[in-house]
Amino acid sequence: MSRGHVSVCKLCRNRAMILSNPIILRSRQRGTIMNIRTQLTFRYIGIVLLVLLAMYFYLATVLKDSMSSHITSELEIQATLTREFLIEELPTEDNFTYALIDPLVDKLGRANNARVTFIDLEGVVWGDTERDGQALREMDNHLTRPEVQDAIKKGSGIRDRYSNTTQTEFRYFALPIHSNVGSETAGTLIGICRVALPMAAVNTAIGKLRQMALIASVAGLILVIVFSVFSTGAITKPIEKLTQVTQSLAAGNISSRVPVDSSNELGQLSHNFNLMADRIQEQIDTISEEHRRSETILKNMGEGVLLVNGVSEITYANPTAISMLELPDDYIGKALIEINRIPELQALLKKAEQTETIAFAEIQLGNLREPEAEVTVVPVSAGQEYVIVIHDVTKERQLERIRADFVANVSHELRTPLTTIRGYAETLLGENSVRTKTGEQFIVKILNHAARLTSLVSDLLELSRLELGEVELKRSPCDLNTFHAPILDVFEPLLEESGLVLKWEVPEKFPRVNVDRQLFMQIFVNLIDNAIKYTPDGGAIIVSAEICSGEGTEGAEIDSEEILLRVEDTGIGIPMESQSRVFERFYRVDEGRAREMGGTGLGLAIAKHIVLSHNGRIWLESTLGQGSVFYIALPR
Structure with a gap:
C-alpha cells in the first residue's frame, strides 16, 4: 500500500476518534444515585448504631449477671441469718408443731421481705410464709426439691424454678440446720431452711437497667446523627462543587473549573482536576484543529475515501468518493451493497x-x-471499521494503451523496411560484384544490425501484446521435464562455446503445471539466455522446481499452495540498487556487455508479463561475485 493510502487511513482514524471522543459528546445517561453526603451520614449512623447495639447487649448481659449475682448473695446472707435464728428458736425434733414453727417462719419472712420455708428431714413443710393452717399442712413433700437435695448433700442449694405451690417463678437458696449451734458438721441435721425471692422482682430491676441503657444509646445515636450531618456536609461540599463542574464539562462547557478553597486532599484534588481540564482543553483544541485539517485534506483529495463499519454501513465519504460511486445524499448509515x-x-x-x-x-x-x-481496503479499529481508498486510474490506463499502441504501430512500421534492408544486404552479399574485403564487412554489419533491430521489434510487439492483454493463453497440463530437450537444443552451441553447464534438476515425477506451453518455453529461454550472458566461462546454470512448504525466501513470502521454479547461475551477480529494476524494459545492469552480447533489454520484462498473465510472481535474489537466482511462483 502506498504512503498516500497510509496517510488517508490515519486521517480516517483521527476523524473517527474525534467523533467518538467522550469529552466532546454530551452525557445522555443520567442515573438517580444516592449522593455521597447521604451515604457518609448513613454509614456513620450504621457504624455507631452497631456499636451502640453491641454495647447495649453487652451491658444488658453484664447487668443481668451482676444483678443475679447480687440477689444470690443477698439470698445467701438472708438464708444464713434465718438458719441461725431458727437454730436458736426451734424446739427439738420431737416437739415440732405447726403452731410453734409457722409463726417463727412468718416472722422471718416479714423481716426479710422474702419467702421463708422450713422443711424437716422427711420433706414435711412445717412453716411457709405463703401458706397457713390447712393449706400449710396440705403442701407437697419437699424432700425431692433440687435445692433441698443440694443442701443436704452439698451444704447449700440454689435453684431458679417455677413453684407449683404459689404458681410463681422463684430463686431458692437452701441451707441445712444442725442441732449443734457451735459446729454444724458435728451436730445432728434436723431440717432445711429455705429463703426465696420471686424472679419477677429480679426481672423488673433488670428491665429498668436495660431501659436506662437503651435511653442512653438513643440519646447517643441522636447526637451522632447531628454530628455526622454537619461533619459530612463540610467534607462533601467541595465534592459537590467538583461534581457540578464535571457535569458542566460533560455537557460541553470545557471552560468550567473547580474553585480551590483549601490545601488538604480535596483541595489538591480540585487543583489536579483543573490541571487535567486545562490539558484536556489543549488536547481538544489540537484534535479539533487536526480534525479541521483532516476534513480539508479529505475533501480536496483526488482519491475517493470511504469509512464503513463492521456491517458495511457507510459512516463517511469524501466528495471524490461520492462522485465516483454516485452516492445519494442520504448515504450515511446505509449498507454499501444497497447503494x-x-x-x-x-x-x-x-x-x-x-x-x-x-x-x-x-x-x-x-x-x-x-x-x-485501484481500490485498497484497510481494517482499522480492530476490524470494527474499514477505510476504502479508491484511486481512479482511467487516465493512466488510457496512457498505457496509447503507449502500447504507439510501440505496436512503430514496430509494424519498422518491420517492413528492416526486412527489405536485410533482404537487399543478403542479396549483395551473395553476388560476385561485391567481393572486396571492406564491402563484405559493411554488408555483414548491415545484416547484424538489421537482425538485432528485427529481434528488438519482435520483442516490442510481443511485450505490447502481453501488456494489452491480447495474448490468449492456451493452458494445458505440462510436464516441466519435457522443456529440457528443446531448451538444450537451442543453447547447446552457445553453452559449448562458453564452457558452461546447464543442469536440469526438476524431479522426474514432479506435478504437471497448467500453463501455456509456448509462452512458458519463452520464460525459460529468456532467463537462461540472460544467465549465459552474465556467467563467466566454466560456470553453471541450474534449473530446479519444488512444491512450496510455506517457508518464505528473502525476496517474497511463499504460499504453501504454490509451485516454485528456480533458474540459478554462478555469474557475476547483480548490485542491490539494480535488483528492483531488472524487470523494466530496456534496463541493463552492464550496458556495454549487454550490447556486446546482442541483448535487447526486453527479455526479463517479457518473462515478467508472461508470469503475471499466469497469475504468478517473479523475483530474484543476487549476490555480487556469486551469482543470481530467479524465482517463479505459480498457483497449483
Missing part, C-alpha cells in the same frame, strides 16, 4: 474482513474493459 452494486468491491471488502489484513485490487467502476480504479 453501489459492484461485486468486485464487495468481494474485496469481504476479503479484508475475513483476513483482517490490507486488501488491494483493480476493479471496474464503469463499463470499460480495463479496470479503471
Whole structure:
C-alpha cells in the first residue's frame, strides 16, 4: 500500500476518534444515585448504631449477671441469718408443731421481705410464709426439691424454678440446720431452711437497667446523627462543587473549573482536576484543529475515501468518493451493497474482513474493459471499521494503451523496411560484384544490425501484446521435464562455446503445471539466455522446481499452495540498487556487455508479463561475485 493510502487511513482514524471522543459528546445517561453526603451520614449512623447495639447487649448481659449475682448473695446472707435464728428458736425434733414453727417462719419472712420455708428431714413443710393452717399442712413433700437435695448433700442449694405451690417463678437458696449451734458438721441435721425471692422482682430491676441503657444509646445515636450531618456536609461540599463542574464539562462547557478553597486532599484534588481540564482543553483544541485539517485534506483529495463499519454501513465519504460511486445524499448509515452494486468491491471488502489484513485490487467502476480504479481496503479499529481508498486510474490506463499502441504501430512500421534492408544486404552479399574485403564487412554489419533491430521489434510487439492483454493463453497440463530437450537444443552451441553447464534438476515425477506451453518455453529461454550472458566461462546454470512448504525466501513470502521454479547461475551477480529494476524494459545492469552480447533489454520484462498473465510472481535474489537466482511462483 502506498504512503498516500497510509496517510488517508490515519486521517480516517483521527476523524473517527474525534467523533467518538467522550469529552466532546454530551452525557445522555443520567442515573438517580444516592449522593455521597447521604451515604457518609448513613454509614456513620450504621457504624455507631452497631456499636451502640453491641454495647447495649453487652451491658444488658453484664447487668443481668451482676444483678443475679447480687440477689444470690443477698439470698445467701438472708438464708444464713434465718438458719441461725431458727437454730436458736426451734424446739427439738420431737416437739415440732405447726403452731410453734409457722409463726417463727412468718416472722422471718416479714423481716426479710422474702419467702421463708422450713422443711424437716422427711420433706414435711412445717412453716411457709405463703401458706397457713390447712393449706400449710396440705403442701407437697419437699424432700425431692433440687435445692433441698443440694443442701443436704452439698451444704447449700440454689435453684431458679417455677413453684407449683404459689404458681410463681422463684430463686431458692437452701441451707441445712444442725442441732449443734457451735459446729454444724458435728451436730445432728434436723431440717432445711429455705429463703426465696420471686424472679419477677429480679426481672423488673433488670428491665429498668436495660431501659436506662437503651435511653442512653438513643440519646447517643441522636447526637451522632447531628454530628455526622454537619461533619459530612463540610467534607462533601467541595465534592459537590467538583461534581457540578464535571457535569458542566460533560455537557460541553470545557471552560468550567473547580474553585480551590483549601490545601488538604480535596483541595489538591480540585487543583489536579483543573490541571487535567486545562490539558484536556489543549488536547481538544489540537484534535479539533487536526480534525479541521483532516476534513480539508479529505475533501480536496483526488482519491475517493470511504469509512464503513463492521456491517458495511457507510459512516463517511469524501466528495471524490461520492462522485465516483454516485452516492445519494442520504448515504450515511446505509449498507454499501444497497447503494453501489459492484461485486468486485464487495468481494474485496469481504476479503479484508475475513483476513483482517490490507486488501488491494483493480476493479471496474464503469463499463470499460480495463479496470479503471485501484481500490485498497484497510481494517482499522480492530476490524470494527474499514477505510476504502479508491484511486481512479482511467487516465493512466488510457496512457498505457496509447503507449502500447504507439510501440505496436512503430514496430509494424519498422518491420517492413528492416526486412527489405536485410533482404537487399543478403542479396549483395551473395553476388560476385561485391567481393572486396571492406564491402563484405559493411554488408555483414548491415545484416547484424538489421537482425538485432528485427529481434528488438519482435520483442516490442510481443511485450505490447502481453501488456494489452491480447495474448490468449492456451493452458494445458505440462510436464516441466519435457522443456529440457528443446531448451538444450537451442543453447547447446552457445553453452559449448562458453564452457558452461546447464543442469536440469526438476524431479522426474514432479506435478504437471497448467500453463501455456509456448509462452512458458519463452520464460525459460529468456532467463537462461540472460544467465549465459552474465556467467563467466566454466560456470553453471541450474534449473530446479519444488512444491512450496510455506517457508518464505528473502525476496517474497511463499504460499504453501504454490509451485516454485528456480533458474540459478554462478555469474557475476547483480548490485542491490539494480535488483528492483531488472524487470523494466530496456534496463541493463552492464550496458556495454549487454550490447556486446546482442541483448535487447526486453527479455526479463517479457518473462515478467508472461508470469503475471499466469497469475504468478517473479523475483530474484543476487549476490555480487556469486551469482543470481530467479524465482517463479505459480498457483497449483
